[in-house]
Amino acid sequence: MSPPPPNVGLFVTCLVDLMRPAVGFAAVKLLEDAGCVVSVPAAQTCCGQPAYNAGDQADARAIARQVIVAFEGFDYVVVPSGSCAGMIRVHFPGLFAGDAPMAGRARALGERTFELTQFLRDVLQVPDVEAEYRGCATYHDGCAGLREMGVKEQPRQLLAAVRGLELKEGEEAETCCGFGGLFCVKYPDISERIVDGKVDDVLATGADTLLGGELGCLLNVAGRLKRRGSGVRVRHVAEVLAGMTDGPPIGDP
């Protein structure tokens, strides 16, 4: 008898929910293809990063509590974003420093929380995906996914199985794109300089597509690419892995 399929709660993230539901459906497809039962709790809004990074601990804590309550019944929490996954896994426990039972629940949830490609590779050990993409792509490592969650090889290993796709590494793939949540609207001049560096690096690879696992970064870099008149297509890695690239790339009609 085979073990019961993993019961996965999808934390869709506020940006995917509001801006690009296609990423959420791509994640669902990848998880279901890998044999998971996927649920999407209705009581989710955001992981609380904006409040947390702005120093608003009280609101961050309240939102964290909401996420913990909504998701602790699942075997796993999967997130198509490294920074939201990092928020849950790395930062939630610290928000309940004076509250041992809640801190314990936060830690327990954190241990079962994964970024999407990390979950597919490291937990489910999905060897490859059934997808095709005609193009040459470069990958942007979102900072929190890379440094808090250890997401680096997983998306590349999965992309290697995509037919027709060539992957070219940018020299600055691991360098911040200048998004930084509210940073990019608080310090737009500095953010512009940083995202220009990222755009230059993307263009230097000669790739026609930019992929990444963090929608905030992708909106930022796509927005700058478009402003500079570039035709580089920008997509979330899940869209390509799921073979769901019929809709327009980010920022294109």
Next chain:
Amino acid sequence: MEATTRNFERNARKALADTKLQEALARLSHGFPAKRRQAIARLPEFEALRDAARDIKNHVLENLDFYLERFETRVGERGGQVHWARDAAEARSVILKICQDAGARTVTKSKSMVGEEIAINDHLEANGITPVETDLGEYIIQIRGEPPSHLIAPAIHLSKDQVAESFKEKHGQFPKDRSLEEPRALLDEARTVLRESFLEADVGMTGANMLVAETGTVVVVTNEGNADLTMSLPRVHIVIASLEKVVPTLDDAATLLRVLARSGTGQEITVYTTFSTGPRRPGDLDGPEAFHVVLLDNGRTTMLGGELHEMLRCIRCGACLNECPIYRAVGGHAYGWVYSGPMGAVLTPVLIGIEHAGDLPNASTLCGKCEDVCPVRIPLPRMLRHWRQRQFEGNQASAASRYGLKAWAFLARRPALYRLVVGPGVAVLGALGRRRGRFRRLPLAGGWTASRDLPAPEGRTFLALWRKRLAGRP
């Protein structure tokens, strides 16, 4: 030095528009980090050394009183003297008194960030004593009247043409039509000028990279040898150091040296690493007659045991500056005071008050690269968040961002209400943006659209579509 930290945004804009500065920052961004990576690749045990370095500093901070007293005792046994300074003003008066007692007219200095922190040069000058910086970069910024723009490369913001210009202006003793095209010519001229100061100086002042408790030794690293001439030629040697610089043993010092230069410049070890212990002993061929160590607190003991405790591990290597996307965009002067980059954004608010340095902890994407490269593993992003929390709780964050955040959080904490509000908003933006797929301009989104387009949302939220999908299932 007058802090301009309050003008961070204006400073940053100026820096972004300064093409010479941007060229210099591009050189730095590609230079130091690459050299650091190469140095680390040659040392397989580097990660273990970082742990060891962190542990040494943690141990010292747990037992700071013990090691400082032991250091004081050992310095005394070697014929030197330790002076305790609670703040910058006390440190300045102690140093001035030592200089005056020595009848000093000229004081040579090797680069010291603590010297910058207490603005000792201004104080000496105001009292008729001439301080001469002998580190080339520090000398350049001294004659230009600028603060350092980097922990270990104080004049990194300048091009050689700018340096040549400053030399022509300052060094009237040389022919006006001399060529200063070549870096070598600049170096030779500085050396000629500085050599005289070395010989004239009555007092030599250095900083300290470490203070060794078991021996009373002061460790100073340079790449120019200027600290050696500063401390061995004049009659009096004054060391100015902040008190967290103490380490237990020479072995510990060696461990820290192994991560210091690799992290900062990518060198295995700096060209000069000098251990000096007390004044000249009978029979010594050279060395100072008097040896003073001024130990500065200046708010550091208030960090012990608190949220910023681990910042006291910092060994001032500069790696976090070199790798920081913000520092690389605007350079050190934009930060407006002595310390810059991530370490400055954490430390400056302690030293001059968060109310004077409010932008510093906020001007960060929290990308985490600083913590990633820190040789003593200081959790800098966590500390930047700590300052933001202090500001938020002290109502120091801007009203607009506070109310905006509160309104958003109000919704985010009420999923049902949130759905009612975001659904129509997304639908409107989706409809408006469908034709082009993005917006060039949008009311209230000027911060975003000033420099980039805003990709349009699809028009329905994922959760609404998901509900529909579930309803469509048998």
